[in-house]
Amino acid sequence: MITMKMNGMEVKAEEGWTVLETAKFYGLEIPTLCHHEGLTPYGACRLCLVEIGEGPKARLVSSCTYPAEEGLVVHTDTRRVVQARRMMIELMLSVAPNSRVIQDLASKFGVTRMRFKIRNEECILCGLCVRMCAEQMDGKAIGFQNRGYQRKISTPFDIRSEECRLCGGCMYICPACQLRCQGPQAETAICNACLTMDPTCLDFYDELQCWMYDAGRCGTCVREKKS
Amino acid sequence: MSVHQTINLDTLQEIVERHGYNKNKLIAILQDIQAVYHYLPAEALKTLSKLLKIPLIDIISVATFYRAFSLTPKGRHVATVCMGTACHVRGAPKILEEFERQLNLRRGETTEDGEWSLETVACLGCCAIGPVVVVDGDYHAHTSIRKVPTILGKYRK
Numbered sequence: 001m002i003t004m005k006m007n008g009m010e011v012k013a014e015e016g017w018t019v020l021e022t023a024k025f026y027g028l029e030i031p032t033l034c035h036h037e038g039l040t041p042y043g044a045c046r047l048c049l050v051e052i053g054e055g056p057k058a059r060l061v062s063s064c065t066y067p068a069e070e071g072l073v074v075h076t077d078t079r080r081v082v083q084a085r086r087m088m089i090e091l092m093l094s095v096a097p098n099s100r101v102i103q104d105l106a107s108k109f110g111v112t113r114m115r116f117k118i119r120n121e122e123c124i125l126c127g128l129c130v131r132m133c134a135e136q137m138d139g140k141a142i143g144f145q146n147r148g149y150q151r152k153i154s155t156p157f158d159i160r161s162e163e164c165r166l167c168g169g170c171m172y173i174c175p176a177c178q179l180r181c182q183g184p185q186a187e188t189a190i191c192n193a194c195l196t197m198d199p200t201c202l203d204f205y206d207e208l209q210c211w212m213y214d215a216g217r218c219g220t221c222v223r224e225k226k227s
Numbered sequence: 228m229s230v231h232q233t234i235n236l237d238t239l240q241e242i243v244e245r246h247g248y249n250k251n252k253l254i255a256i257l258q259d260i261q262a263v264y265h266y267l268p269a270e271a272l273k274t275l276s277k278l279l280k281i282p283l284i285d286i287i288s289v290a291t292f293y294r295a296f297s298l299t300p301k302g303r304h305v306a307t308v309c310m311g312t313a314c315h316v317r318g319a320p321k322i323l324e325e326f327e328r329q330l331n332l333r334r335g336e337t338t339e340d341g342e343w344s345l346e347t348v349a350c351l352g353c354c355a356i357g358p359v360v361v362v363d364g365d366y367h368a369h370t371s372i373r374k375v376p377t378i379l380g381k382y383r384k
Contacts, residue, residue: 134282143284145291156287157269157298163282 004072013068020048020063028076031085031105033092033175034126035064039135044126046088047105051075060084086111092124093190099124101175106190114190122176125151129170137169234270238263243278250279253289257296265301294348302337302344304382306330307361311350314357318371322358323347325375 002013006023013022018041023030033045043065050063054073060081063074075081086109092102094116102124105111125144130153133139141164145154155161171177242259246252256279260271267290276283290296308314308323323345327333330343337344351359356368360378367378 140282140284143282143288145288147292156272156283161284163284 002068002070004068004070004074006074007076017068018064019050019052019061019066019068019072019074022068023050023063023074023076030063030076031109032064033101033105033124034128036128036131036173039128039131041065042127042131045092045124047085049081049084049088051078051081082109085109090114091116095119095121096124096176097190098122098180099176100178100180103180103190112190123153124176125153126175127153128173128175129153132169132173137165137167139163139165139167139169142170234264234268234274236274239271239274240278243275248279250281253279253281253286254293257286257290261296265303266297266299269298300337300341303342304363305344305346306379307346307348307351308334309351309357309359309361310347311354311357313354314350314359317358319358321372322360322370322375325372326360326379329375329379 002015002017004011004013004022006026006028009026011022011026013025017025020030020032020035020041030050031047033047034042035045035048041064043062046062048063049060050066051058052061052066052072052074053059058075058080063076089102089105089109089111090113092099093106093111093114096102097114097118097120099122127144130143133142141161142153142155145152155164239260242256242263245259246256256275257267260275261267264271272286272290273283276286279286290298306326308319308326310319310323323334326345330338330345332338332343332345334345334347348361351361351366353359353366353368356366358370360367360370362378362382367374370378
């Protein structure tokens with residue numbers, strides 16, 4: 001058993017656990033995107049960042065790849081962690097703004113602006129499909145190619161691979177292939193509609209008591225509750 | 228030196244044998260294949276994947292990662308213009324343009340007769356003799372636009 005500190009709480013991890021697994025075991029929520037239980041950790045999306053250590057020596061690591069160590073001090077929700085996560089979401093949003101998973105993450109973490117040029121590449125290079133193909137489907141039909149800004153996931157020579165059995169595992173696991181809700185402002189980069197939809201006004205006032213006579217549409221009550 | 232058009236299985240087998248069918252020596256093997264064909268033919272890579280028992284996609288990943296490897300045929304002569312910072316400030320872009328004009332092709336392309344390929348490189352590490360142009364492994368130091376025809380003439384018959 002490994003004893004370590006997580007958000008000030010003493011936790012025990014089993015040999016071979018990662019920081020993420022320990023946090024999950026104790027019910028501490030750490031957002032993930034490129035992590036999947038059936039696949040090897042990859043550490044690509046950097047959403048599961050946590051702060052380890054204390055004081056000026058504290059640093060950010062990806063919890064899905066960091067092994068639990070004796071005496072480790074972990075913070076999962078510091079300002080630095082949250083800011084880093086929001087930046088990652090913002091960056092991923094600029095690459096694949098039509099992804100439902102990423103739009104939902106943006107809504108959940110309150111990412112309301114996007115300061116980067118929209119690239120519409122529809123792939124965030126999380127490597128889930130590559131690992132799915134190689135580890136679960138034993139296909140090894142797709143993989144990373146090229147380098148730097150030209151990096152992409154494809155089959156050899158961009159033609160149908162002989163190894164591919166069309167199982168569809170890559171599409172099943174892809175977070176960017178699911179299209180976002182095509183709401184009223186689908187052309188803008190961030191929908192955030194879910195932010196104003198979630199607790200409706202009617203939870204607090206019924207239709208007659210709403211002083212705007214416009215049940216929930218003004219959003220005042222929602223904003224009051226949020227802050 | 229001629230550009231092979233067909234893939235000789237024996238040559239490939241011999242290269243792989245020389246490296247002892249070692250998966251870890253993939254890059255060295257790819258270099259040897261490129262030395263024979265001047266590029267990495269698709270057929271050769273497919274055979275290599277079977278010989279070494281590694282997935283084809285892994286070979287492709289390595290081959291596309293490094294600029295030293297090319298999946299498209301290269302010319303008989305390869306001119307590489309250094310575009311590193313030191314060479315850049317000493318006029319490498321002008322030299323590159325001159326090469327493009329003289330050879331009538333753009334960077335990264337190969338002439339239709341398969342004679343010349345023009346490449347750029349980020350830095351060759353010999354900034355003191357910049358601007359540097361490498362043709363078929365020969366380094367040409369302190370190049371200028373005026374020297375371009377002389378350099379090309381050396382390799383033209």
